[in-house]
Amino acid sequence: xxxxxxxxxxxxxxxxxxxxxxxxxxxxxxxxxxxxxxxxxxxxxxxxxxxxxxxxxxxxxxxxxxxxxxxxxxxxxxxxxxxxxxxxxxxxxxxxxxxxxxxxxxxxxxxxxxxxxxxxxxxxxxxxxxxxxxxxxxxxxxxxxxxxxxxxxxxxxxxxxxxxxxxxxxxxxxxxxxxxxxxxxxxxxxxxxxxxxxxxxxxxxxxxxxxxxxxxxxxxxxxxxxxxxxxxxxxxxxxxxxxxxxxxxxxxxxxxxxxxxxxxxxxxxxxxxxxxxxxxxxxxxxxxxxxxxxxxxxxxxxxxxxxxxxxxxxxxxxxxxxxxxxxxxxxxxxxxxxxxxxxxxxxxxxxxxxxxxxxxxxxxxxxxxxxxxxxxxxxxxxxxxxxxxxxxxxxxxxxxxxxxxxxxxxxxxxxxxxxxxxxxxxxxxxxxxxxxxxxxxxxxxxxxxxxxxxxxxxxxxxxxxxxxxxxxxxxxxxxx
Amino acid sequence: xxxxxxxxxxxxxxxxxxxxxxxxxxxxxxxxxxxxxxxxxxxxxxxxxxxxxxxxxxxxxxxxxxxxxxxxxxxxxxxxxxxxxxxxxxxxxxxxxxxxxxxxxxxxxxxxxxxxxxxxxxxxxxxxxxxxxxxxxxxxxxxxxxxxxxxxxxxxxxxxxxxxxxxxxxxxxxxxxxxxxxxxxxxx
Ligand SMILES: Cc1cc2nc3c(=O)[nH]c(=O)nc-3n(C[C@H](O)[C@H](O)[C@H](O)COP(=O)(O)OP(=O)(O)OC[C@H]3O[C@@H](n4cnc5c(N)ncnc54)[C@H](O)[C@@H]3O)c2cc1C
Ligand SMILES: NC(=O)c1ccc[n+]([C@@H]2O[C@H](COP(=O)([O-])OP(=O)(O)OC[C@H]3O[C@@H](n4cnc5c(N)ncnc54)[C@H](OP(=O)(O)O)[C@@H]3O)[C@@H](O)[C@H]2O)c1
Ligand code: FES
Numbered sequence: 001x002x003x004x005x006x007x008x009x010x011x012x013x014x015x016x017x018x019x020x021x022x023x024x025x026x027x028x029x030x031x032x033x034x035x036x037x038x039x040x041x042x043x044x045x046x047x048x049x050x051x052x053x054x055x056x057x058x059x060x061x062x063x064x065x066x067x068x069x070x071x072x073x074x075x076x077x078x079x080x081x082x083x084x085x086x087x088x089x090x091x092x093x094x095x096x097x098x099x100x101x102x103x104x105x106x107x108x109x110x111x112x113x114x115x116x117x118x119x120x121x122x123x124x125x126x127x128x129x130x131x132x133x134x135x136x137x138x139x140x141x142x143x144x145x146x147x148x149x150x151x152x153x154x155x156x157x158x159x160x161x162x163x164x165x166x167x168x169x170x171x172x173x174x175x176x177x178x179x180x181x182x183x184x185x186x187x188x189x190x191x192x193x194x195x196x197x198x199x200x201x202x203x204x205x206x207x208x209x210x211x212x213x214x215x216x217x218x219x220x221x222x223x224x225x226x227x228x229x230x231x232x233x234x235x236x237x238x239x240x241x242x243x244x245x246x247x248x249x250x251x252x253x254x255x256x257x258x259x260x261x262x263x264x265x266x267x268x269x270x271x272x273x274x275x276x277x278x279x280x281x282x283x284x285x286x287x288x289x290x291x292x293x294x295x296x297x298x299x300x301x302x303x304x305x306x307x308x309x310x311x312x313x314x315x316x317x318x319x320x321x322x323x324x325x326x327x328x329x330x331x332x333x334x335x336x337x338x339x340x341x342x343x344x345x346x347x348x349x350x351x352x353x354x355x356x357x358x359x360x361x362x363x364x365x366x367x368x369x370x371x372x373x374x375x376x377x378x379x380x381x382x383x384x385x386x387x388x389x390x391x392x393x394x395x396x397x398x399x400x401x402x403x404x405x406x407x408x409x410x411x412x413x414x415x416x417x418x419x420x421x422x423x424x425x426x427x428x429x430x431x432x433x434x435x436x437x438x439x440x441x442x443x444x445x446x447x448x449x450x451x452x453x454x455x456x457x458x459x460x461x462x463x464x465x466x467x468x469x470x471x472x473x474x475x476x477x478x479x480x
Numbered sequence: 481x482x483x484x485x486x487x488x489x490x491x492x493x494x495x496x497x498x499x500x501x502x503x504x505x506x507x508x509x510x511x512x513x514x515x516x517x518x519x520x521x522x523x524x525x526x527x528x529x530x531x532x533x534x535x536x537x538x539x540x541x542x543x544x545x546x547x548x549x550x551x552x553x554x555x556x557x558x559x560x561x562x563x564x565x566x567x568x569x570x571x572x573x574x575x576x577x578x579x580x581x582x583x584x585x586x587x588x589x590x591x592x593x594x595x596x597x598x599x600x601x602x603x604x605x606x607x608x609x610x611x612x613x614x615x616x617x618x619x620x621x622x623x624x625x626x627x628x629x630x631x632x633x634x635x636x637x638x639x640x641x642x643x644x645x646x647x648x649x650x651x652x653x654x655x656x657x658x659x660x661x662x663x664x665x666x667x668x
Binding site for chain 2: 048051079081082084085087088230231232235264265266268269397398399400401403404407
């Protein structure tokens with residue numbers, strides 16, 4: 001009975017949609033939005049914008065020949081489900097209103113003023129390509145690595161694959177207790193037979209097979225209540241076969257009475273830490289262990305005569321307020337040392353300014369903005385310029401947070417487009433017109449051929465074997 | 481005990497899902513296989529599927545039990561822009577696939593493999609207790625969903641049941657000032 005009106009409704013909506021869509025494809029007047037960066041922020045901004053405004057066409061401009069940002073070069077190889085998002089992103093690349101321009105670094109190969117000549121709006125979504133430093137003596141020692149670069153190394157980021165990773169010692173120390181620190185610990189400890197089935201790069205797999213690391217120490221400057229990792233990642237670590245997670249019982253005793261008072265999102269995590277601390281003992285079957293240690297700030301990276309790390313000196317901290325999540329650590333003047341042959345600084349990524357003319361907040365390391373619209377340092381709005389993702393909010397948050405944030409930016413762009421404050425165009429334009437001849441740009445078809453090649457190199461057991469040299473990528477694309 | 485025991489009131493929704501979706505949707509062969517295995521007496525599935533049509537059938541069970549299956553329920557999504565979108569879902573179908581059928585912008589980045597939280601939804605509070613409780617894995621993820629509320633669930637994990645008739649499901653609105661991961665970093 002009621003099926004007919006509903007059906008008609010759908011019919012009407014879809015025909016209206018079709019008319020609008022077709023009109024937008026052939027209409028002369030349209031808006032062009034250039035998005036800088038092809039990580040989740042870039043894709044989700046594009047997706048929402050295309051949905052909100054049928055008069056928009058989007059170009060996604062990427063520094064690397066390959067799309068997807070940290071989904072390809074950050075997300076751990078043993079988290080293939082997280083990478084399913086690539087299917088959605090690829091569908092967007094197949095949309096006639098969205099184009100991919102890879103191997104173009106904005107700020108180097110092309111300037112912002114050049115882009116503004118051809119685009120109604122520019123969205124900066126270039127993420128965080130650097131990392132925070134500890135600023136302590138010995139930070140440049142051999143064997144003291146940035147976790148960000150180590151992640152790039154096992155995930156095949158071209159600039160990081162030559163990183164010198166020496167896994168010949170027994171103990172590895174990781175400074176910081178975020179999810180990246182957990183990723184690094186898990187990769188170091190997971191039996192390589194499990195990693196063999198992932199898209200981890202072959203060079204990393206070979207090195208990990210030879211690894212002598214038995215003990216990984218995850219050191220935080222605050223206490224168990226303030227850890228930055230999340231419960232899913234902790235649970236995964238605890239489930240690793242043949243690995244024991246060691247938590248000192250005394251460090252966690254104080255938690256029991258406060259667990260029930262904690263907000264959702266913290267409560268279950270702390271509960272799990274507490275429970276684990278009651279039972280963590282070295283088992284007979286495990287030969288490797290992960291230790292979680294608190295209230296220690298690194299003060300010196302000590303080296304041997306060859307300049308290679310051999311230990312780290314930590315100052316023991318106490319907390320201003322033991323029971324508060326948002327509290328500060330204070331040094332006690334007591335020091336202790338942990339011996340190790342390799343260590344990782346995993347205290348957060350950091351965004352850097354890539355364009356001189358774009359305002360940058362040098363304290364928070366983000367582009368100042370109002371709901372995604374870039375503001376000058378005096379608070380006035382920057383016409384036509386927007387930002388999205390980690391560059392907008394700082395390098396925190398999972399893909400879902402980045403998505404919400406990108407949606408907000410897309411809505412801000414859409415507001416300005418509807419208010420007719422931005423320039424529209426009535427001719428077609430190709431970014432290649434702006435790029436000097438001889439520079440190899442990468443389009444979606446090129447990427448597809450590279451993708452196919454990687455999948456085929458993965459053979460039977462791996463989902464893909466990533467190609468890690470840009471020259472080789474280009475050669476493969478040229479040969480197809 | 482008759483062969484039809486599984487159709488008693490204690491039937492799990494998951495199993496109901498297999499039976500109904502197999503008859504309606506031909507999603508995957510496994511479910512058809514299961515349906516046939518469980519219900520030889522339902523060898524002909526008479527309904528042709530149309531997403532825009534409510535389907536209402538009852539099965540006569542052997543023995544004295546009569547169970548009525550409303551195979552679809554009407555629920556309403558409130559999308560990110562605040563629009564109300566009434567839809568008709570199949571029992572056993574998850575909210576993510578339902579939203580996708582109606583082109584509602586629910587992301588589902590990990591393809592329902594419980595790894596992303598982008599299918600985060602709010603369930604109308606009156607209906608929250610009607611839902612099967614969430615698993616630990618779902619709770620682990622929800623803990624890090626932006627804009628978490630007490631009526632939050634992951635859309636890909638919520639399977640429609642008859643009791644959800646008339647339920648409202650809203651998507652997180654895009655707002656400012658959310659903090660992520662429940663972690664509050666400290667400036668030193
Ligand atoms: C190690 C690691 C693991 C993670 N694992 C998970 C996980 O399992 N699940 C989860 O939900 N989240 C995970 N995250 C978080 C998730 O990756 C981020 O939320 C998300 O990638 C941020 O998106 P973005 O687009 O802002 O930045 P990015 O993903 O970094 O994308 C930025 C893009 O811009 C490009 N770019 C940089 N400079 C330029 C330039 N000058 N011109 C053009 N392009 C440029 C970069 O090459 C890059 O492709 C992880 C993060 C890290 C660091
Ligand atoms: N599987 C996943 O979902 C996944 C995987 C990887 C990354 N991510 C996401 O990506 C984001 C980035 O992760 P991240 O681990 O790089 O950052 P993060 O979560 O911000 O963690 C940084 C850690 O470093 C510590 N730290 C900062 N400065 C320090 C200093 N000077 N000395 C000692 N310790 C210091 C912090 O402690 P304080 O709290 O005391 O500052 C914190 O423990 C996070 O939002 C994370 O959830 C997600
Ligand atoms: S779609 Fe990823 S958790 Fe639901």
